[in-house]
Amino acid sequence: MPTVAPLDLDGHVVTAAFIGDTPFFATASGNIHRLDSGEKVTEAHQGLLTCIRDPWSDSLISGGEDGRVVRTTRDGSITELAVVPRKWISVVAGGPQGAVAYAHGRSSFVQLADGSQKEFPVDRTVESIAFAPKGMRIAVARYNGVSLHWVATPGQPVDLDWKGAHTYVIFSPDGRFVVTAMQENALHGWKLDAKVGADTRHMRMTGYPAKVKSLSWSPKGKWLASTGAPAAIVWPFAGKDGPMGKAPLELGTRxxxxxxxxxxxxxxxxxxxxxxxxxxLAVRIGDNKEALLRRPGKGAITSMGWSSNGKLLAFASEAGDCGVVDISA
Structure with missing residues (x-):
């Protein structure tokens, strides 16, 4: 049976993630807690709106009501990457070679490691940004679709259009697909290696009873898991056409x-x-075997993050009851 080390924090916890073997918990108040030979706290923001684990470095990137974009490293030290007075920064992304993206209003920005910055305006409010797994390229989610920009190359963006509000964007690990969560109860995807205008370019993933607010790729990108239902809805992406014409798995139905x-x-x-x-719950794709990792608590799970070796899982909740599950026990 897995063991749980609990941690009670005040209020909504936005993000739980590991840097190395150290679990971090970012709260909406702006404090970032880490369990490193005891609990330690770093004040990162006056009101934190978003916090992500940078997939390209051992750090967190966060944005706040104070207009700041901040990087937090393993020892809890913080570096201010950008500041935009009187703006709320609720969209951030980490990229290769120390690049960071953030947005406010109708503009997205990419700041490179040398401090230089490029702006990419769109017609409507920027809802989400993601870096491609290869190359310095970003996807910007907006109303009626996604815009793809090459950061280092001037020119017009590639617009992936689909009517409706797109609130979250993610690349597949192999870079062949872009998928968004929408304001309606659906996902939408584009096959990037399809010919422009081809019918196979679009992927509609519908049938959710609620909005999708969390997405996660399997290690090799064969599966895309999502919320939005009383189970995890897991779409198959192993084939050249992704999930088109295939039914998703429903795991952990409750x-x-x-x-x-x-x-x-x-x-x-x-x-x-x-x-x-x-x-x-933990569910194995191959045989649908379930394991209970944590019993019900005080609030909804808002974030989870695995350690690099997959033996520890940090979790956070909207009520502040957090912790670390050790599945090796």
Whole structure:
């Protein structure tokens, strides 16, 4: 049976993630807690709106109501990357070679390691940004679609259009697909290696009873897990056309208890599913075998993050009851 080391924090916890073997918990108040020979706290923002684990470096990147973009490293030290007075920074992304993207209003910005900055305006409010897995390229989610920009090359963006509000964007690990979560109860995807205008370019993933607020790719990109239902909805992406014409898996089904966060194991096709009642299940793709990682708690699971070796899982909740699950026990 997995063991749980609990941590009670005040208020909504936005993000749980590991840097090395150290778990970090970012709260909406702006404090970042880490469990490193005891609990230690760094004040990163006056009101934190977003915090991500940078996939390209051992750090967190966060944005806040104070207009600041901040990088937090393993020892808890922070570096201010950008500041935009009187703006709320609710969109950030980490990229290769120390690059960081952020947005406010109708503009997205990429700041390179040397401090130089490039702006990429769009017609409507920027909702989300993602870096491609290869090359210095970003996807910007907006109303009616996604815009793809090469950071180092001037020129017009590639516009991937689909009517509706796109609130979150993610590249597949191999870079062949871009997928968005929409304001309606659906995902939408584009096959980037299809010919422009081809019917196979679009991928509609519908049928959710609620909005999708969490997405996670399996280690090799064969599966994309999502919330938005009283189970994890997991789409197959192994074929050249992704999930088109295929039904998704439904893992960890719990009657009317909605899944609120999903996080694939970093090494195996095992999915952690957090629910609105605070429960966490792990489900293995191959045989649908379930393991209870945490019993219900005080609030909905808002974030989960695995350690690099996949033996520890940090989790956070909207009520502040957080912790670390040790699955090697």
């Amino acid at each position: 009657a009317d208890i909605m899944a609120t966060h999903v996080a694939f194991h970093p090494l195996e096709e095992v999915l952690a599913i957090g629910f609105i009642d605070g429960m966490i």
